[in-house]
Amino acid sequence: MRIGFGYDAHRLVPDAALVLGGVPIHHEFGLQGHSDADVVVHALCDAMLGAAALGDIGQHFPSTDERWRGVSSLTILKAVTRLLAENHHTLGNADITIVAQRPRLAPYLPRMAATLAATVHAEPAQLSVKATTTDGLGFPGMEMGIAAYAVCLVWPLQAAAPS
Numbered sequence: 001m002r003i004g005f006g007y008d009a010h011r012l013v014p015d016a017a018l019v020l021g022g023v024p025i026h027h028e029f030g031l032q033g034h035s036d037a038d039v040v041v042h043a044l045c046d047a048m049l050g051a052a053a054l055g056d057i058g059q060h061f062p063s064t065d066e067r068w069r070g071v072s073s074l075t076i077l078k079a080v081t082r083l084l085a086e087n088h089h090t091l092g093n094a095d096i097t098i099v100a101q102r103p104r105l106a107p108y109l110p111r112m113a114a115t116l117a118a119t120v121h122a123e124p125a126q127l128s129v130k131a132t133t134t135d136g137l138g139f140p141g142m143e144m145g146i147a148a149y150a151v152c153l154v155w156p157l158q159a160a161a162p163s
Contacts, residue, residue, distance in 0.1 A: 001092060002154050004051025008042035009139070009147035020098060020105065020146070021112025021129055022074045022119065027103045031146060034063035034070075040112065040129065041073035043150035044094055045080045051154040052089045074119050081120045084154060091120050094152035098131040099140045105131035 016030030021040040031037035045057045054060075060083070061068050061076050068076070084090060094116075098105055109129045117124040134141035 002051040002053075002089070002156070004047040004049065004152050004154065006043040006046030006048075006050060006057075006150040006152075007147070008039040008046065008057075009145050010037040010039050011145045012143060018103075019073070020108065020148075021096075022072070022077075022115035023108050023111050025103060025105070025108055029143075035061070035068050035076065036070065036073050038073035039146055039148040040096055040098055040150075041077050041116070043148040044096060044116065044152065045073075045077055047094065047150040047152040048080050048084055048091060048154060051152055052084050052087055054083060054087060074115070077116070077119050085157070088157045089154045090157055091122055091126065092153035092155045093122075093126045093128075094150055095128045096130070096148060096150045098129070098146065098148045099134060100131060100146040101133050101136065101141050101143050 010031040010033045012029040013032040018025040018027045018030040019036045019038045042057055049056055112129045113127045114124045116127045139145045140147055
């Protein structure tokens with residue numbers, strides 16, 4: 001088994017959609033970024049890539065590449081899942097923590113876990129998604145942005161024997 005860690009943060013801005021864990025969230029602000037700026041998915045992708053020693057999300061999906069402008073981060077997660085499989089790894093489990101003062105995310109967490117699990121071809125019980133505030137401290141606490149941390153375990157797959 002191999003363990004990976006990921007982190008992402010984006011600025012909150014008006015006139016942008018807020019999508020976390022692939023789920024649209026009703027809020028007066030959204031996250032600014034090249035793709036849909038889904039910090040949950042970006043942190044998970046970095047954890048998965050790191051666990052398999054395959055670099056990071058910026059290496060594979062750079063913000064300088066117009067193909068990724070405005071794309072759903074779930075598309076990126078599908079590509080990362082394929083990349084892991086091509087390199088003989090599969091996700092074992094992941095634990096993700098979202099750091100945001102507002103909005104309250106508890107009602108959305110089960111749907112996020114189910115969406116992420118379906119995207120990576122896993123069971124919902126393999127993905128834990130939690131949320132916390134910082135009691136007004138730091139950029140998330142001042143509602144300037146949202147961050148996410150992810151840790152995951154990936155398992156090596158048996159490579160097919162040569163014929």
